[in-house]
Amino acid sequence: MKPFIDHIALRVSNLDQAIAFYTDVLKFDFNFRTLDEEHHEAFAYLQMEGGKLELLQKLDANNRPMTYERPPVAPPFCPHLALGCADLDELVVDLKKRAVPLIEGPLIIPGEVKWLYLADPDHNIIEFVQWLKKS
Template sequence: MKVDHFAFFVSDMDKAIEFYCKVLGMKLLSRDVDEAHNEEFSFLELEGGNLELLSTLKKEKAIENKLRSENILKKQLNCPHLAIRAHNLEDIVKKCEENNITIIGGPFIIKRKVKWMYISDIDGNILEFVKWL
């Protein structure tokens, strides 16, 4: 088996695409609307499996999804999350600083093993960046 994609709910597709593409450097593969299921979805290229961003066409539901993500963020820092292998964690820290993105955990290190850090996107979805040493 192989991972096909991961999915996150987002409240504003335009802002989410800007965050993932302009700030994190991912590539937008597609963006579509599925009116039969009241959702908009986009796929972003991510090595090892793509990232799908989902947004409801019903704005009340978008607010509910955002609140749910924020509650998860308050409960536990590391779950659920999407972990992305980083070649250079310092570059990620710099991008975060340049774009006013709060690092919500780390960078942490286990000597001679791993360095990692957590950020959240604009909807509270948690991203972990990992650098294996």
């Protein structure tokens, strides 16, 4: 049996805000959301071609949102969620229209790859990559 990547999970401070960012701005499809009272977590699953994304919000003993200290946004921008795109320049135009700030890039290795970094509202790092060589 060969394993496969099922999903990646990101911690968020506000599940509604995170769902809106990932579906409206990054174009993920919404699957479902639920509350796990036993483990004091609220989470949602989103999906796009290639895999799923779990957004997880920790709750206190009364199942109310806990304070979440966002991590710093700093190089080397790891860990990060990397998403592919066919045209990074077109993506940059779209992100600017949506007032989504880039934290670095676009960067390029000529003939190989172009990429950029941005952060979600909770400082989870997202990298967009356009591979220039055809495999």
